[in-house]
Amino acid sequence: MNIGDVATRAGLPAKTIRYYEDIGLIRPLRDQNGYRAFREADVHKLVFLGRARALGFSIDECRALLALWEDRDRASADVRRIATDHLAQIEAKIADLQDMRDTLGTLVRKCAGDDRPDCPILKSLAAPDQ
Amino acid sequence: MNIGDVATRAGLPAKTIRYYEDIGLIRPLRDQNGYRAFREADVHKLVFLGRARALGFSIDECRALLALWEDRDRASADVRRIATDHLAQIEAKIADLQDMRDTLGTLVRKCAGDDRPDCPILKSLAAPDQ
DNA sequence: GATAAGGGTTCCAGTCACTGGAAGGTCAAG
């Protein structure tokens, strides 16, 4: 299978698939003409990667998850640890963003948003504590 | 004032302050010896920038906010628009992360996390719909 | 006067995960 078909099937840009080969996540074969020749297993890996990336796992975490996926003797505890760590990061990020949203939301509600210069948003940025 | 003192007062790394000069956000003077010479106005700008960055505004948004801050004839509507747009992005990001958290949280709760290979997390990554 | 510590300076490279684009090879259809 050529890269275009794989891209469609895996829902990833061809560029991204080439990049994943570059960094050693996949190892497609090559046809005589130099084209990448993907097997079903490669497509499955790419779907896996796309899904893991969509859940926000870093490339390194994806690499680890892929290795575990291919390891019949894995302990699910190892997978769970990666997922739990990542979940904690997501939750921290959500908390950060919620703080931003709350602060910014309050400021936006206080701002008249008219043609006058007076602006609580700028005031707060200049002197957050007052 | 030298960069070290400014860094302390503004709560930004000296490297970041140099970078902000590089990209034209600030224009400190120079001493005879080549050292940057910061005025109070520079420090205020840097505090402003640090605060705006902490609220997640991009550098370009910071640049626009800074320009509005310095413009006595600004309309608060312009500030409000930037903030509202950014708020929408934050909310979208929060929604994305919450989806990730929900999906991942469910999977983590289903995973035994023991020394056996069976793992709902990997299963879901391989075939999300089943 | 030499030296060391603790500032400061510039410039280059690396981060992360792609993405865009140039320049060129391959293949099937008309």
Place this chain on the structure above:
DNA sequence: CTTGACCTTCCAGTGACTGGAACCCTTATC
């Protein structure tokens, strides 16, 4: 034979820094 859609590699750019090398300036101490 040409057109167009594929494919290839390689290089550069993204955002917002961050690390490090190599070097200069100032002050204090021996």
